[in-house]
Amino acid sequence: MKFPLLLRLVGTLLNASLLAATEPAANEDSPRPQPNILWITSEDHGIEMGCYGDAFATTPHVDQLATQGLTYRFAWSNAPVCAAARTTLITGVYPTSTGSEHMRSRVPFPAGIEMYPQLLRKAGYYCTNNAKEDYNLNQPGRVWDISSPQAHWRDRPANQPFFAIFNSTVSHEHAIRTRPHSLVHDPAQVRVPAYHPDTPEVRHDWAQYYDSVSEADTIAGDRLAELAAAGLTDDTIVFYYGDHGSGMPRSKRWPGNSGLRVPLVVYIPQKFRDLRPPEYTPGGMSDRLVSFVDFAPTLLSLAGVKPPAWMQGHAFLGRYDTPPQPFLFGFRGRMDERYDLVRTVTDGRFVYLRNYLPFRPAGQHIAYQFRTDTTRIWWQLHEAHALSPEQDAFWxxxxxxxxxxxxxxPDEVHNLADSREYQEIKARLRTAQQAQARATLDVGFLPEGELHHREPGVSPYAFARDPGVYPFERIFATAELASLLDPAAIPELVQRLSDTDNTVRYWAVLGLLMRKSAGGPTGRDALRVALHDSSPDVRIAAAETLALYGSPADRTMTLDLLAQAADPTQSDALIPMAALNAIDDLGPIALPIRPILAAYAAHSEQLPPDRYLGYLQNLLARYQPPAASDLQ
Known part of the structure; x- marks a missing residue:
C-alpha cells in the first residue's frame, strides 16, 4: 500500500483540526453526561511509531493524536501473544490466575467475575466490538451489545453513551510475510536489532512490518475522522494501542520488553478534564507504568464505576485512579504447540525473566512462526554456526x-543475572516476581492437562483458592527448586518424587531432567517407579528423563510409553501434545518410534475438530514423510 506525502499531510491536518485543544470549558453548573470511550487497536506492533521517537516510522495520524493526548512511555501487554493479552484486557485479571495463559485454550470462567463490557452495560453503556474476541476463557453469558464486523457505535440508541473497540489486523504477523509486496520503507534504512542476523531477508521483513504499521495508522485516522464527522470528538475519550510487540520473531511470543511493550496514546477531551491524571498535558509523556491488566479497572473508573475488588489491575485514569505501581508483570505459557513457563517483571528500566523450563530454548519450533522468512534464515544460520553469540542465544x-x-x-542481549554488581537489583525483581505469583495464586505451575483435570469443570481460579485442592506453596517451592538447577537439590528432588500431589512429583521429575546426567542416574530407581504414576504428565516427564539419561533398557521401555501417550485417538489433545513435545526434545533418540508417529500424522486429518487440533497436527507433521513434490 502506498502512502504519498500529500495524503499523509492531509490526514495530519485533518486530525489536527479535529483534535485541536480549543474546546470551550465545561459548564460546571450543568450535569455532565458519561464520556463515550473509543478504543482503536492494532495487532502485532510495538512502539515503532513517530510519537515514540522512531524517525523511520510513518504514522502521522496517531502521532497527531499524541500531540493532543498523553503518550505512555512504558506500557506492557502482560502477554506477548494475542489471545492471552486479550484475555487479560477483558477481565482485568491475570491469565496466570485464571488458568487462561495458554494460547487459544478454553478454560471455565470464574463464578462471581464478569467481563468488563458486562459491567459497562450495567452502567448504561452501549458496547460494541469490531470484531475480534478470541479469549482463552469461556464467555460468561452475553458480553457485548454487538460483536461483529458490522458492530459500530453509531447504531446505539439515541443519547446513550458508547464504548467501542475497532481492532485492525493489517499489522498482524501474517502481513510481514505476505508476498508479493512492494516495499514503501527502504530496507537499507532499517535498524536491525542485535538479536537478529543482518540479512536481506531480515531487512525486508522489518521494512514490510513498518509498512503494515503505516496501514494500521491510516485505519486509525479513518476512525478518528469518523468520530469528528459525527461531532463527537469533544465527547469521546480515545485510546490507541497495539496488542503486544511486533510480529517479528523474538518480539511476538517472547516475554521480554520487545514482546510486551506496546504503544499507548490516550486523548481525554477538555469536557472531561477532571478524569485526566495529574501529568496530563496535550502532547505530554507519562512515566507511569501501566499494563493490560489495568485497562478494565481504568475503563470503569472513566465511566464513574468503582472497579470491583476482584480485578487485579489498577485504574490509572478517572474517578477511581490509584497510586502508580512499582512493577509490571509479564508471562509466557504454551505458545501454539510448544510448552513453556516464563514469568517477567520490570521496574521500567530493568527486565527480569524467570525461566522455569530453561532446558527449552526461546526459539522452539513453532510452525506458524517458521512461515516468516526471518525465522527460517535465522535458523539456517544457527545450523551453519554463522551467528554471533547475541544472535545465537535464541536457539x-x-x-x-x-x-x-x-x-x-534496549535489545536485551546481555544477561546481567550473574554480574556481581547487579545482584541487589536481581534480588529485588525476583522477590517482586515471587510475591506476584503468591498474590495471584499462579496456576501456571500446573501442567496444562492437570489444569483441566484436577477439578474437571471447575475454574482454576476457583479451585486455586482451596489449598486442599491446590497446595500452591508446596508446588511453587518445588518448581523453584527444580528450575534453579542447583546440583545440591538432587536429593530433595528425589524425596519429593513420593509427594502426594501430582504436580509436586511432576516438578521433581523435571528437576532431575534439567540436571541432565547428574540428575537422571541419581534418581533412576525413583524415575522407574514414576513411569507408572497415576498422572500422565509425571509419566511423560519420567519417560523423557530416562530416555535421555537411563540405561538402554530404560530407553526402549520409555520410547514405547511416549509413543502410546502421543496417540491422538486415545485421549484429549493435551496429553499427546505433552508427549510430542517430550519426543521432540529427544532428537535422534526418538528415531525408533518415528514410523508410529508418521502413522499418527497420516490419520490426523480424520480427527474430530477441536480447539487444539491444529497444534496437535503441527507437532505430528514433523514426522510425516515429505511429499514427492517436496523432494523435486
Missing part, C-alpha cells in the same frame, strides 16, 4: 534467570 537453552538493563541494552 539455545536459557539460564534460569535473565536480567537486562534497557537503558544500556
Amino acid at each position: 539455545h537453552p536459557r539460564a534460569p534467570e535473565e536480567l537486562y538493563d534497557l537503558q544500556t541494552d
Whole structure:
C-alpha cells in the first residue's frame, strides 16, 4: 500500500483540526453526561511509531493524536501473544490466575467475575466490538451489545453513551510475510536489532512490518475522522494501542520488553478534564507504568464505576485512579504447540525473566512462526554456526534467570543475572516476581492437562483458592527448586518424587531432567517407579528423563510409553501434545518410534475438530514423510 506525502499531510491536518485543544470549558453548573470511550487497536506492533521517537516510522495520524493526548512511555501487554493479552484486557485479571495463559485454550470462567463490557452495560453503556474476541476463557453469558464486523457505535440508541473497540489486523504477523509486496520503507534504512542476523531477508521483513504499521495508522485516522464527522470528538475519550510487540520473531511470543511493550496514546477531551491524571498535558509523556491488566479497572473508573475488588489491575485514569505501581508483570505459557513457563517483571528500566523450563530454548519450533522468512534464515544460520553469540542465544537453552538493563541494552542481549554488581537489583525483581505469583495464586505451575483435570469443570481460579485442592506453596517451592538447577537439590528432588500431589512429583521429575546426567542416574530407581504414576504428565516427564539419561533398557521401555501417550485417538489433545513435545526434545533418540508417529500424522486429518487440533497436527507433521513434490 502506498502512502504519498500529500495524503499523509492531509490526514495530519485533518486530525489536527479535529483534535485541536480549543474546546470551550465545561459548564460546571450543568450535569455532565458519561464520556463515550473509543478504543482503536492494532495487532502485532510495538512502539515503532513517530510519537515514540522512531524517525523511520510513518504514522502521522496517531502521532497527531499524541500531540493532543498523553503518550505512555512504558506500557506492557502482560502477554506477548494475542489471545492471552486479550484475555487479560477483558477481565482485568491475570491469565496466570485464571488458568487462561495458554494460547487459544478454553478454560471455565470464574463464578462471581464478569467481563468488563458486562459491567459497562450495567452502567448504561452501549458496547460494541469490531470484531475480534478470541479469549482463552469461556464467555460468561452475553458480553457485548454487538460483536461483529458490522458492530459500530453509531447504531446505539439515541443519547446513550458508547464504548467501542475497532481492532485492525493489517499489522498482524501474517502481513510481514505476505508476498508479493512492494516495499514503501527502504530496507537499507532499517535498524536491525542485535538479536537478529543482518540479512536481506531480515531487512525486508522489518521494512514490510513498518509498512503494515503505516496501514494500521491510516485505519486509525479513518476512525478518528469518523468520530469528528459525527461531532463527537469533544465527547469521546480515545485510546490507541497495539496488542503486544511486533510480529517479528523474538518480539511476538517472547516475554521480554520487545514482546510486551506496546504503544499507548490516550486523548481525554477538555469536557472531561477532571478524569485526566495529574501529568496530563496535550502532547505530554507519562512515566507511569501501566499494563493490560489495568485497562478494565481504568475503563470503569472513566465511566464513574468503582472497579470491583476482584480485578487485579489498577485504574490509572478517572474517578477511581490509584497510586502508580512499582512493577509490571509479564508471562509466557504454551505458545501454539510448544510448552513453556516464563514469568517477567520490570521496574521500567530493568527486565527480569524467570525461566522455569530453561532446558527449552526461546526459539522452539513453532510452525506458524517458521512461515516468516526471518525465522527460517535465522535458523539456517544457527545450523551453519554463522551467528554471533547475541544472535545465537535464541536457539539455545536459557539460564534460569535473565536480567537486562534497557537503558544500556534496549535489545536485551546481555544477561546481567550473574554480574556481581547487579545482584541487589536481581534480588529485588525476583522477590517482586515471587510475591506476584503468591498474590495471584499462579496456576501456571500446573501442567496444562492437570489444569483441566484436577477439578474437571471447575475454574482454576476457583479451585486455586482451596489449598486442599491446590497446595500452591508446596508446588511453587518445588518448581523453584527444580528450575534453579542447583546440583545440591538432587536429593530433595528425589524425596519429593513420593509427594502426594501430582504436580509436586511432576516438578521433581523435571528437576532431575534439567540436571541432565547428574540428575537422571541419581534418581533412576525413583524415575522407574514414576513411569507408572497415576498422572500422565509425571509419566511423560519420567519417560523423557530416562530416555535421555537411563540405561538402554530404560530407553526402549520409555520410547514405547511416549509413543502410546502421543496417540491422538486415545485421549484429549493435551496429553499427546505433552508427549510430542517430550519426543521432540529427544532428537535422534526418538528415531525408533518415528514410523508410529508418521502413522499418527497420516490419520490426523480424520480427527474430530477441536480447539487444539491444529497444534496437535503441527507437532505430528514433523514426522510425516515429505511429499514427492517436496523432494523435486
